[in-house]
Amino acid sequence: MKIVITVAGKDRIGIVADIAAVCKQLGVNIVDITQKVFDDMFTMVMLTKTTSDSVPFDEIVSKLEACGEKAGLKIHIMHEDIFNSMHRI
Amino acid sequence: MLEIDDILETIGMIDNQHLDIRTVTMGISLLDCVSDDIGRLRDAVYDKIVKKAGALVDTCEEISRRYGIPIINKRVSVTPISVIARSFSPEQTAQLASVLDRAASECGVNFIGGYGALVHKGMTAGDRALIESIPEALSETSRVCSSVNVATTKAGINLDAVAQMGEIIKKTAYLTREQGSVGCAKLVVFANVPEDNPFMAGAFHGVGEGDCAINVGVSGPGVVSHALKSAPEANITEVADIIKRTAFKITRMGQLVATEASKRLGVPFGIVDLSLAPTPARGDSVAHILEEMGLERCGTHGTTACLALLNDAVKKGGAMASSHVGGLSGAFIPVSEDAGMIDAARRGTLVLDKLEAMTAVCSVGLDMIAVPGDTSASTISAIIADEISIGVINNKTTAVRLIPAYGKNVGDEVSFGGLLGRAPVMPVHAESAEKFISRGGRIPAPQNALRN
Numbered sequence: 267m268k269i270v271i272t273v274a275g276k277d278r279i280g281i282v283a284d285i286a287a288v289c290k291q292l293g294v295n296i297v298d299i300t301q302k303v304f305d306d307m308f309t310m311v312m313l314t315k316t317t318s319d320s321v322p323f324d325e326i327v328s329k330l331e332a333c334g335e336k337a338g339l340k341i342h343i344m345h346e347d348i349f350n351s352m353h354r355i
Numbered sequence: 356m357l358e359i360d361d362i363l364e365t366i367g368m369i370d371n372q373h374l375d376i377r378t379v380t381m382g383i384s385l386l387d388c389v390s391d392d393i394g395r396l397r398d399a400v401y402d403k404i405v406k407k408a409g410a411l412v413d414t415c416e417e418i419s420r421r422y423g424i425p426i427i428n429k430r431v432s433v434t435p436i437s438v439i440a441r442s443f444s445p446e447q448t449a450q451l452a453s454v455l456d457r458a459a460s461e462c463g464v465n466f467i468g469g470y471g472a473l474v475h476k477g478m479t480a481g482d483r484a485l486i487e488s489i490p491e492a493l494s495e496t497s498r499v500c501s502s503v504n505v506a507t508t509k510a511g512i513n514l515d516a517v518a519q520m521g522e523i524i525k526k527t528a529y530l531t532r533e534q535g536s537v538g539c540a541k542l543v544v545f546a547n548v549p550e551d552n553p554f555m556a557g558a559f560h561g562v563g564e565g566d567c568a569i570n571v572g573v574s575g576p577g578v579v580s581h582a583l584k585s586a587p588e589a590n591i592t593e594v595a596d597i598i599k600r601t602a603f604k605i606t607r608m609g610q611l612v613a614t615e616a617s618k619r620l621g622v623p624f625g626i627v628d629l630s631l632a633p634t635p636a637r638g639d640s641v642a643h644i645l646e647e648m649g650l651e652r653c654g655t656h657g658t659t660a661c662l663a664l665l666n667d668a669v670k671k672g673g674a675m676a677s678s679h680v681g682g683l684s685g686a687f688i689p690v691s692e693d694a695g696m697i698d699a700a701r702r703g704t705l706v707l708d709k710l711e712a713m714t715a716v717c718s719v720g721l722d723m724i725a726v727p728g729d730t731s732a733s734t735i736s737a738i739i740a741d742e743i744s745i746g747v748i749n750n751k752t753t754a755v756r757l758i759p760a761y762g763k764n765v766g767d768e769v770s771f772g773g774l775l776g777r778a779p780v781m782p783v784h785a786e787s788a789e790k791f792i793s794r795g796g797r798i799p800a801p802q803n804a805l806r807n
Contacts, residue, residue: 272366311359345423352604353361
């Protein structure tokens with residue numbers, strides 16, 4: 267299953283590292299990353315893939331959301347199909 | 356490969372523009388529950404609903420988490436109760452409303468639709484008992500919704516039923532007077548009612564449907580409004596194209612959720628209803644879309660034209676995005692549930708007569724409109740007759756959901772809370788139509804050639 271993780275918040279050192287560390291811990295493989303910083307606003311879109319080592323989807327969501335909350339970041343975790351269905355004919 | 360702009364656009368729609376799935380409604384046939392023993396019928400109805408819809412809420416919540424899309428309402432619609440309860444008294448029939456209420460509560464759904472009758476050509480004893488029981492049923496339950504179809508293009512208009520519904524609405528308003536006559540917000544009078552509508556209060560599971568189906572209603576006025584804001588100089592053809600593109604995206608999301616819910620619940624996918632359904636929240640208003648097109652306020656001259664364009668573009672964009680489209684599909688204009696409509700009604704720009712004209716070109720009809728509590732039953736019936744005629748002549752669904760708010764007058768407001776919103780009491784004409792309504796009989800079905 268492919269999961270899109272989007273992250274937005276005030277830029278600081280280590281955001282990518284923090285999220286990547288949680289992904290590793292959850293057994294989620296990072297396939298692609300796009301990130302930009304506007305002024306000091308950080309945004310990142312991460313395409314990830316679950317593996318046989320991944321924890322269940324609900325746990326992925328709750329752990330990443332908890333990580334975002336702690337770090338003052340807004341994180342969305344959504345199945346890839348929502349974007350495919352809305353933006354592809 | 357996914358484009359970052361598409362991803363951010365979707366998230367913006369959900370986070371900032373109120374995009375959501377308005378309802379996942381499970382339609383359940385109760386035809387196999389039929390019995391001439393009220394006790395057995397009650398048990399069979401309860402058991403079937405709970406068995407079929409027991410997992411609906413949990414499943415929808417799982418889907419909502421998986422895709423990151425809010426699913427606001429989970430609901431159940433059933434076979435019109437008058438079809439399965441043919442030989443009982445009004446009091447016995449009303450017991451079935453309590454059963455529906457209990458089953459809905461057990462399943463965790465906020466509304467259950469189908470406490471209704473189809474009487475466009477005539478009434479059986481069962482229909483009569485059910486209609487007579489509506490005021491008590493709606494005042495003694497909290498989740499039950501009722502609808503009565505009084506006309507079709509093929510059958511004409513049952514004026515006896517129209518007359519009776521005026522009385523029933525008044526009685527319902529009185530019995531629920533302590534809650535702003537909220538019972539009337541759960542009672543709809545239809546012409547050409549669709550059998551697969553997922554939206555309340557008019558949802559029921561038609562007799563031509565299968566045993567069970569998943570129908571999904573999407574939302575998204577805020578998304579359309581936002582898209583138009585970003586193109587202030589567009590000409591009207593471009594406006595129509597923007598709406599079509601936006602409606603396509605919204606409906607695809609509905610289709611995805613409907614397919615997933617159908618797969619997980621093991622229930623066939625029925626339809627996606629393309630309706631733009633507003634909520635009282637700021638930024639989620641159909642009136643504001645019309646104002647974005649260039650009207651100073653909804654209800655002024657030009658409103659009907661803008662609404663006609665909106666309604667048509669929504670259908671064109673949405674129809675391609677879903678494999679089965681149905682229900683009411685169009686733009687809803689429920690006054691109390693739309694912040695822009697509420698404002699326009701308060702200022703007197705939006706009046707009942709203009710709303711009636713608007714319903715000729717959009718979905719549904721005179722919806723969630725509060726009128727003075729002392730409006731006579733015959734005037735309510737006459738308003739119904741006018742609105743129903745628009746549907747019958749134009750081969751479309753129309754409906755009336757009027758609230759004669761007990762003890763309230765023009766200038767007052769009545770608040771229902773939640774998605775039902777708040778309604779400024781709107782004036783009605785003082786002149787009587789009593790003689791017309793009391794004539795009774797049936798308005799013949801219209802000629803469908805020579806269309807002028």
